[in-house]
Amino acid sequence: MDLENELRQAMAERVTDVSASRTLAHEARRRHHRTVRRRTAVAMTAAGLVVAVAAIPTYQSFRPQTVGADGPESRHHGHHSAGSPTPSLSPSPQGGRPTPPAAGRPGSHSPGSPTQHPASPRGHESILPKALLGYLPPGIDPAKTCNTQHVGSRETTTCRWTGSTGWIEVRLVRDRGLSGPADMGFAPPMARNDLVHGHPALRGDAPAMPRQIMWIERSGLGVWVGVSPGLSDRLMRVADGVHA
Amino acid sequence: MGHPRPVSIDQAYVGWSTLARRDDESFVTFVAERGTALLRTANLLCGARSDAEDILQTALEKAYRHWGKLSSDSNPEPYVRKILVNLTVSRARRWRVLREVYMPSPPELPAASESSTVELRGMLMDELRRLGPRQRAVLVLRYWEDMSEAETAKMLGCSVGTVKSQAARGLARLRERMGTSAQPASSRG
Numbered sequence: 015m016d017l018e019n020e021l022r023q024a025m026a027e028r029v030t031d032v033s034a035s036r037t038l039a040h041e042a043r044r045r046h047h048r049t050v051r052r053r054t055a056v057a058m059t060a061a062g063l064v065v066a067v068a069a070i071p072t073y074q075s076f077r078p079q080t081v082g083a084d085g086p087e088s089r090h091h092g093h094h095s096a097g098s099p100t101p102s103l104s105p106s107p108q109g110g111r112p113t114p115p116a117a118g119r120p121g122s123h124s125p126g127s128p129t130q131h132p133a134s135p136r137g138h139e140s141i142l143p144k145a146l147l148g149y150l151p152p153g154i155d156p157a158k159t160c161n162t163q164h165v166g167s168r169e170t171t172t173c174r175w176t177g178s179t180g181w182i183e184v185r186l187v188r189d190r191g192l193s194g195p196a197d198m199g200f201a202p203p204m205a206r207n208d209l210v211h212g213h214p215a216l217r218g219d220a221p222a223m224p225r226q227i228m229w230i231e232r233s234g235l236g237v238w239v240g241v242s243p244g245l246s247d248r249l250m251r252v253a254d255g256v257h258a
Numbered sequence: 259m260g261h262p263r264p265v266s267i268d269q270a271y272v273g274w275s276t277l278a279r280r281d282d283e284s285f286v287t288f289v290a291e292r293g294t295a296l297l298r299t300a301n302l303l304c305g306a307r308s309d310a311e312d313i314l315q316t317a318l319e320k321a322y323r324h325w326g327k328l329s330s331d332s333n334p335e336p337y338v339r340k341i342l343v344n345l346t347v348s349r350a351r352r353w354r355v356l357r358e359v360y361m362p363s364p365p366e367l368p369a370a371s372e373s374s375t376v377e378l379r380g381m382l383m384d385e386l387r388r389l390g391p392r393q394r395a396v397l398v399l400r401y402w403e404d405m406s407e408a409e410t411a412k413m414l415g416c417s418v419g420t421v422k423s424q425a426a427r428g429l430a431r432l433r434e435r436m437g438t439s440a441q442p443a444s445s446r447g
Contacts, residue, residue, distance in 0.1 A: 017436070024386075042322050
């Protein structure tokens with residue numbers, strides 16, 4: 015038997031009745047268009063994912079610049095606390111030196127201290143219309159710890175931000191009797207006159223003390239801002255960014 | 259075979275040159291004219307009609323994707339056939355493990371007689387289907403498409419020596435499987 019010829023004959027017999035359908039070209043084109051559509055969908059999905067992935071770090075990069083914090087409105091949301099005030103900084107009412115707690119210890123308040131509420135989406139921060147800090151130095155965590163204390167007719171809200179580069183503390187003092195920065199009772203000795211938001215301010219920049227500045231934002235509302243020594247050069251920028 | 263002698267693949271594929279390109283209508287015409295021949299080749303290459311139709315459609319889809327880049331004055335068939343062969347070989351390799359048929363004992367050899375020629379050819383095709391995809395492609399291109407060894411080598415992207423050895427091994431395997439009745443004509447004097 016001539017195998018080559020037999021093979022040819024066998025192949026011819028096998029495919030004698032085979033013929034292509036008339037829709038072969040149509041089917042091929044349809045499959046091509048379907049493939050194109052599928053690839054386009056995959057490409058668009060991938061592009062969407064890339065944009066989403068790229069947007070997260072972008073969002074994270076500008077998020078610290080719009081720091082959410084308790085404003086004066088916080089007291090309208092049930093974050094008052096009663097009991098003896100225990101501020102994290104302890105300036106003497108007579109203008110003594112404040113004693114800052116260790117940076118990065120937001121929970122350093124005493125057990126009897128007023129309720130503390132770290133800033134979180136669950137808290138009141140998300141429903142407050144404006145942020146307390148308009149500027150946050152690099153290395154400071156946007157999350158904050160706040161508490162509110164009442165002493166007589168005075169209400170003091172203290173918010174604190176900490177991070178690897180130090181800490182920032184802002185106090186909002188509400189008292190109808192405030193007539194000047196010194197009335198808040200936080201003024202250090204050797205304080206210098208300055209201006210914040212066009213208001214007269216007292217600035218304490220003595221060595222070995224946390225830099226601080228205080229002013230009367232409006233009638234009945236005083237603001238005190240203190241920063242850790244490492245952030246001394248950012249004090250005025252932080253103060254200018256306070257929205258009280 | 260009845261179809262025209264294919265031209266070089268390089269001549270058919272012009273890429274983004276400024277030569278006249280093929281249009282959509284020419285694709286339909288080409289498939290109408292050469293679809294059956296391509297389907298028969300696909301059938302022999304993969305051994306099952308349903309697979310052959312699927313592979314041919316995939317090959318035509320790939321060809322259609324680049325149809326506009328083909329020169330209008332050349333024969334696109336070698337280009338399409340090369341896609342077809344490559345697809346068949348790669349798909350057969352991919353599915354070889356799943357399709358391999360294990361038998362407890364060797365199948366019965368066909369009896370060699372003139373009256374059983376039809377049955378013998380059926381067995382021949384079954385044995386052809388058992389060959390490896392590349393060996394089968396070599397035999398189909400050489401003995402069905404009547405391609406020379408050089409053309410087959412170019413189509414498969416291998417050397418002429420490889421085509422020779424693959425064809426010889428494939429035929430030897432068929433002879434072995436078909437028994438003494440399939441001795442080469444030369445050896446029988």
